[in-house]
Amino acid sequence: MAEFFQALQQHTFLQHALLAGLFASIACGIVGTYVVTRRITYLAGGIAHCVLAGIGFARYMQVVHNWTAFHPLYGALFSALIAAFVIGWINIHAKERIDTVISAFWGMGMAIGILFITKTPGYSEDLMSYLFGNILLVTRQDLWIIVALDLIILVTAFLFHKQFVAVCFDDEFACLRGVPAHLFYYLMLALTALTVVLLVSIVGIVMVIVLLTMPAALAGRFCGRMSSMMILSALLCALLTSSGLALSYGPDLPAGAAIILLAGIVYLITITLKRNI
């Protein structure tokens, strides 16, 4: 631990990593609360895995067709938003079993990503960092993108807090009161897509769903309101990412895996305790 704090003063990459975790926690606390209370964890998992398609496509276009400005993060945003909209639309309009539909997208997103990455010369080693994240590779530019996404999420969540709470609790009643419940459902999925992309750069596609839902699930055991649940889960997310990062630094372990394992263990211990609310 002492080693981590010493290194933190010297290395900017470590400072970036810590900041990335702290900034991402804001989005994570807000959107994680929606995902857990509205019970769309599996849907969020589906969106996360579709992100690989966008990353793969962006990488391929960058390398093969020289689209240098097409940062993989933009590809990730693009594919996450499309996946959120399409899965949301099917959920509302088609009378299909939604978990089966999500599974199809889950796998197809991964498959498209893998196809593009294998056809991209020289970069297949990147696959590991997309899948499992590498918080130590976060650049200054990435940090700015994270802050911008945070602001979008924070402002939207504040302006429409009333409607989001009502739609999560009882969408039919909200609709009868004149709230466009479908619109807010799409908006919630879009915010979920943005947050997933944010968290992918920290813990990677495969583990993102744990970081998105565990802090909110933990907070939900102690909070009686949506707003306090959001604040507590943001704090828990910040605590979990920072301590995961610190613990993994000394023994040179992958930070993403350390963060996820820590979050999972804390959650599992808590559910054996008595529920407060």
Added chain:
Amino acid sequence: MNSPYPVEVEHLNFLYGDIPVLENVSLTIGEREFVCMVGPNGGGKTTLLRLMLGLLEPQQGNIAVFGAPPVEGRRLIGYLPQYAHLDAHFPVTAFDVVLMGRLGKTRTLGLYTKEDKHIAREMLGRVGLEKLVKRPLASLSGGQRQRVLIARALVSEPKLLLLDEPTSSLDDYVERELYDLLAELNQELTIVVVTHDIGFVSHYVKKVICVNRTVYTHPTSEIDHDIIHQMYGQHVHMIRHDQEHHHG
């Protein structure tokens, strides 16, 4: 000109796919009536309710809520859904839930206004829960939760209160208290209660609408053995309500 009926249905037909659920339904619900909609499960009560709320559209016939199509008229309906479809552990307080009834009346952007909060607090007092404002919904009893949901329906200043199975999970004593509250609200509002529990039909209700694919309307005094047979078929255990309820 007279003000339009809260609910007016004319020759309405509704099918789910090829299956007729409601056939040639005509009925009116007048202002400040206290109406009970009864019938067996699967008889079409919920469908009729959803038609009134504009959540379904009839294939044939007309339905009007306060003289307008239900999608518009429903602004004047306060609705209490079945509690079973809500999440018992959802992180909201009684106050948060009641405030949701202000949506559509309050501003679109930002938090609820002082006026919204004032109205919500007052309404929680009216249903007898002023001391439980900050309590999480999950920690309330079944009867208290129903009162919270009634307060949520009332803060939108409705003219018609529509309650779907409000007493299905309550014991008799709490059920009677709830009907006392509804009788009081009936001084100002039209009330429609949906129930499959015909045992509840008591002196509170003036009119009974029996829904089993077709619809018959009866004053409560006419409900007898023949009508119940007509609705439910042969093997019904009938409960008589000769005794008056005692009030506290």
